[in-house]
Amino acid sequence: MSEIFLDDAGLDRLTGIRRGCTRAGVKQTKHEMQAKFLRDIGIPFIPNARGQPVVLLSALESRRTAEAPKKEWKPAVIGA
Template sequence: MKNDADDVFLTEDQVDYLTGISRGCTESGQPRTKYSLQVDFLRAAGIPFIANARGKPIIARAAVEGSPAKAVEAPRKRWQPKVVGE
């Protein structure tokens, strides 16, 4: 089932594919979750994300697709009178 969040954020399967991490592991006797491994990878790769309350990385689709932000026009300069004696 598709929801509106799928249009804005990557799905869990897409994050798994992007990071190449689909399950946790044990390092030095300490279990690491899939999410903590993905967070480490994303930080090292410089991909912007936020971690939700469960530690799951949430990635905006625009951050990966490189979609340009909406063009914002520079503010116009307002008319100002010239100061006498410049």
């Protein structure tokens, strides 16, 4: 059976965040940091009951095809 959600290892690879951090006495969990990263780059997700971001694989696949680079238009005279 194929998975419909990105697994934990895949989410770690996508975000580049594998653990939380503490700066100036403020603690952030790995999942809080991952959710912020996903929001910043515009990948849709839902938090589960534990606060972990859950990403549908279809959201990533549709994003990949929707943002394919477009070729720059050139007149036929220049390209000949």
